[in-house]
Amino acid sequence: MKIETTIGILSHDRSWHLAQCLASIRQFTRTPYTVKVLDVGSAENHREHISHFSGRDCEIGYCDDFLSCLEGRRRLLRLVDTEFVAFIDDDIKVAPGWLANLLRPMRLDSNCGAVASNLIQEGGAGISSGCRYLERKGRARVVRHHATGFLGTAPMCSGGATLYRFDVLKETEKRPEFSGGFEDWDQTLQITQDLKRSIYGSRSVMFHRHLAECAGYFDRRWRWRELMEAALAMWDRWQIRTAVDNVLTHYLKDQIVIPKDYAERIVEVLI
Secondary structure, three states: OOOOEEEEEEEOOOHHHHHHHHHHHHHHOOOOEEEEEEEEOOOHHHHHHHHHHOEOOEEEEEEOOOOOHHHHHHHHHOOOOOOEEEEEOOOEEEOOOHHHHHHHHHHHOOOEEEEEOEEEEHHHOEEEOOOOOOEEOOEEOOEEEOOOOEEEEOOOOOOOEEEEEHHHHHHOOOOHHHOOOOHHHHHHHHHHHHOOOEEEOOOOEEEEOOOHHHHHHHHHHOOHHHHHHHHHHHHHHHOOOHHHHHHHHHHHHOOOOOOHHHHHHHHHHHO
16 A cells, blocks of 8 residues: 555654554554654663664654754655645654544545544543634634534644644745744744635544653753743734743743843733
8 A cells, every 4th residue: 555644753752652652653553654753862771672673564753853843844755746745753652543533624625634533642631622612813713513523623733743734744845943942833823824724623533642851851841941932922823812821920930030131021921
């Protein structure tokens, strides 16, 4: 059968997580696929470990520098030559039928740009729907599709648990102001608002678990000044306050000093 889908995975110092991710893909995927793993700046022991994961269905690439999710996924995109691309985080495990469920809306609706999975978080402690309700300028943009069994359409989905139509994703801009965070929020708004494409929820399920040993990764992933810069960019570009509000909450909770040059802007957005 023709391979229609590339699965792109970024890896950084979490080779044991990646091993479980790939094992679940190989166990539960019946639809033809190929995997492209890009390791970004991992320690030598992790790089040596993941070198054993390559095979007919999986190609491993390496980058010496740590890359943000935005930068890393854009680099992975250069390696894609299939109609669809699914980005999955390396600490996710997939469930049976995950890819077939993501592909179904794509094949039914030629205007579909992306399809999101449902994430079961932290060993079942919380469930995140593949369609997130997002208010933009006071309106929730969600449409139910009961007849097809899909959850609906929405302008926001998690970048690390989503299937994209490759040619649509290529049309979106890489915006450096979102390197610190909210890159998938901006990207999916580009798909729905700028490109006028639909984003569907699905019956696909993935399991997402952050473990304590990932603390070092989080310190590199969540760079607080850059995260606030990205949150303010969400307001500047999309008039969405939620990002600024959420980041400010973390600042206050963790007693992080608010950058002086951002303080006035934060007040302007939230008051």
